[in-house]
Amino acid sequence: MLAAELRLHDVRVLVLEKETEPPSAVRIVGLHIRSLELMAMRGLLERILPHGRKRPASAYFAAIAKPAPPGLDSRYAYLLGIPQPVIERLLEEHAIEQGAQVRRGCVVAGFEQDDEGVSVELADGERLRSRYLVGCDGARSTIRKLLGVGFPGEPARTESLMGEMEVGVPPEEVAVTVAAIRETHQRFWLRPAGVGVYSVLVPTAGVSDRAEPPTIEDFKQQLRTIAGTDFGVHSPRWLSRFGDATRLADSYRVGRVLLAGDAAHIHPPIGGQGLNLGVQDAFNLGWKLAAQIHGWAPETLLDSYQTERRPVAEAVLDNTRAQTELLSTEPGAQAVRRLLTELMDFDEVNLHLLEKITAIGIRYDFGAGPDLLGRRLRDIDVKQGHLYDLLHRGRGLLLDRTERLTVDGWSDRVDHLADSAAALDAPSVLLRPDGHVAWIGDDQQDVNDHLSRWFGKPAH
Ligand SMILES: Cc1cc2nc3c(=O)[nH]c(=O)nc-3n(C[C@H](O)[C@H](O)[C@H](O)COP(=O)(O)OP(=O)(O)OC[C@H]3O[C@@H](n4cnc5c(N)ncnc54)[C@H](O)[C@@H]3O)c2cc1C
Numbered sequence: 001m002l003a004a005e006l007r008l009h010d011v012r013v014l015v016l017e018k019e020t021e022p023p024s025a026v027r028i029v030g031l032h033i034r035s036l037e038l039m040a041m042r043g044l045l046e047r048i049l050p051h052g053r054k055r056p057a058s059a060y061f062a063a064i065a066k067p068a069p070p071g072l073d074s075r076y077a078y079l080l081g082i083p084q085p086v087i088e089r090l091l092e093e094h095a096i097e098q099g100a101q102v103r104r105g106c107v108v109a110g111f112e113q114d115d116e117g118v119s120v121e122l123a124d125g126e127r128l129r130s131r132y133l134v135g136c137d138g139a140r141s142t143i144r145k146l147l148g149v150g151f152p153g154e155p156a157r158t159e160s161l162m163g164e165m166e167v168g169v170p171p172e173e174v175a176v177t178v179a180a181i182r183e184t185h186q187r188f189w190l191r192p193a194g195v196g197v198y199s200v201l202v203p204t205a206g207v208s209d210r211a212e213p214p215t216i217e218d219f220k221q222q223l224r225t226i227a228g229t230d231f232g233v234h235s236p237r238w239l240s241r242f243g244d245a246t247r248l249a250d251s252y253r254v255g256r257v258l259l260a261g262d263a264a265h266i267h268p269p270i271g272g273q274g275l276n277l278g279v280q281d282a283f284n285l286g287w288k289l290a291a292q293i294h295g296w297a298p299e300t301l302l303d304s305y306q307t308e309r310r311p312v313a314e315a316v317l318d319n320t321r322a323q324t325e326l327l328s329t330e331p332g333a334q335a336v337r338r339l340l341t342e343l344m345d346f347d348e349v350n351l352h353l354l355e356k357i358t359a360i361g362i363r364y365d366f367g368a369g370p371d372l373l374g375r376r377l378r379d380i381d382v383k384q385g386h387l388y389d390l391l392h393r394g395r396g397l398l399l400d401r402t403e404r405l406t407v408d409g410w411s412d413r414v415d416h417l418a419d420s421a422a423a424l425d426a427p428s429v430l431l432r433p434d435g436h437v438a439w440i441g442d443d444q445q446d447v448n449d450h451l452s453r454w455f456g457k458p459a460h
Contacts, residue, residue: 001091001279002134002260004042005286007098008394011293014130015095016106016122018137022092024238027084027162030272033057034359036076038283040379041391041435045076048090052082059344059354061319062270062326062337063186069347074360075379075386084275108142113256131293134258134285136278139245141263149259150250153266153317156243159204160187161214161222163239164197168232174198181227184334186327188226197237202226207243214239244268244324246317252306260285265313267320270327271357277316280359281309287394287433296413296456308364319356364436372426376435380423388435390417396455397431399424402442409458410451430454 003013031039031052039045057068057077068077096102107123111133118133135143144151167174171192178190185203193199202222216239220230249264261278285305291297326337343349355361364374379388382399390397396414398407403418405428414430427442430450439450452458 001095002136002282002286003095003100003102004091004098005282005394006290007095007100008042009287009290009294011290013095013100014128015100015102016108016120016128017102017104018107020105022089023085027240028081029084029087029275030055031080031082031087032272032276032358033072033074033076033078034362034376035276035279036078036080037074037360037376037379037388037435038279040076040386040388042394043389043392044090044094047094048082048087049080051086051090052080055079055081057354057358059350060271060357061344061353062323062340064326064337064341064344066344066350068354069350071347071351072354073378087275108137110146111143111257118256132256132258132289134260134289135263136259136261136282137263139262139266141259143257144249144259144263147254147257147259149254151247152250153247154245156207156245158187159207159241159243160201161204161219161239161241162199162201163214163219164193164199164237165216165219165233165239166196166235167198168234169229174231177227177229177231184329185226190223190227190231198231198233200233204241208241214241242269244320246321248310248313248317252310253303258285258289258305264310265317267317268324270320270323273316273320273357273359276359277313280312281305283434284309291413291456298453298456301454301456312359312362315356366438370426370440372429372437373440375437377424377429377431377437382417382422383419384417387422390415391431391433391435394433396433396438396451398428398447398451399431400428402427405442405444405447407451409448409460410455412459413455414451 003015006013036045039048055078057072057079059066059068092102108120109123110121112119117129117131120128120133135141137143174190181188187203189201190198200219202219204222216233216236219233223230246267249259252259252264260281262274265277288297288301288305292302325333326340360376366374379386398405398414398416399422400416400418401420401422401424403420407414407416426440429437430439430447432438432454438454439447441447
């Protein structure tokens, strides 16, 4: 995602990936509303939709599901279930089409930075030079470790096995046993995932070394412990394990080296937020890093990546901590769970949780101002159609209902749409390339000040 965002601004990008082949574990992730909006903003949604399954948006917190409340404020108010390897492939193809270079089988082993750039060393001894380096290298990030950035938080307390395999007992028998166990064990499932194949999730007894892949025997043993039967599981398609460690990088940037995605934050998968969070980091960072490279970034722009995104990750870590507690089989946790189940019948509670998980409730701190300032603008109707269709190039946009403002001096970075009929409850708004509202008002001098704040000095 970051590579494609940088390419929109003509930055040369090289992606170094240690694996020679794409991953095989068919983790089904859900793209939540904000990620779907971002895809729409770059014209990617049409390409992604045929590969996923649309599900109605619903409040889903700690596996407590409630129908979405009225007033969900998005044109893309659904969840798209899509296998993670598919979304990764589609994003990779998109980045390559945009001109990014992707080299597989390249392990980053070290780097040094100086005032002009970063020298990267690969495991085979090859050296490369770039102006910036972004560690999108996952939870065990080599780049984060080499930077010496702390990754405080809690180690894994529980671990789960997850995989796809066949079962040796009739489906009716599986259904009855599974339903009985799931009444108390939320961290367990065994459910159909295609013809003859079942998806299995089962907790382990303790926490092991995650680098070691599980075997079908491990699954059988844990199934017997929790269900009293191993369901005759056999012929695995893929097997994996994951823990519930929760950690946040102390810093997202050290000089010319930045961190994004799981390299910067990890948390349990409950709520399906990790990939979404990483994609949204990339969307926040791309245009800022491009501005820095092209020399027009205002002084604090690149650091605003951390100022804006670290609190968002902090909030996600917190909601996964809360959800994890609510999955406990302890009587106290079960009682709080029952209480929350009742509370989620209140539309406001329901909407609040849904906006958290889907990331449409995010408001960056851009200073004092109306509630819309710092929030994302939904895909409203404008005279040419949909607003998001005007954001495909990743530029800023002055949406001008007064029809008398200009972006003169910034027209190489910011578009201008004069549309007095735009479905917007504000005179005019300045949108950043990530779709967040950077200014609201109707005064030319005021908008010029904010154009300078976000898009640097005018070109003339
Ligand atoms: C069971 C499970 C279910 C999940 N479900 C969801 C969900 O529903 N929704 C959701 O949003 N998220 C979900 N997640 C989380 C999601 O999978 C991660 O958050 C996401 O993969 C993080 O993406 P990333 O690109 O930051 O890191 P990764 O996916 O870990 O990618 C990092 C890449 O860097 C490469 N790399 C590592 N070190 C080096 C090196 N030294 N040199 C070169 N390359 C290197 C790796 O090979 C890898 O390809 C789930 C996770 C789990 C475990």
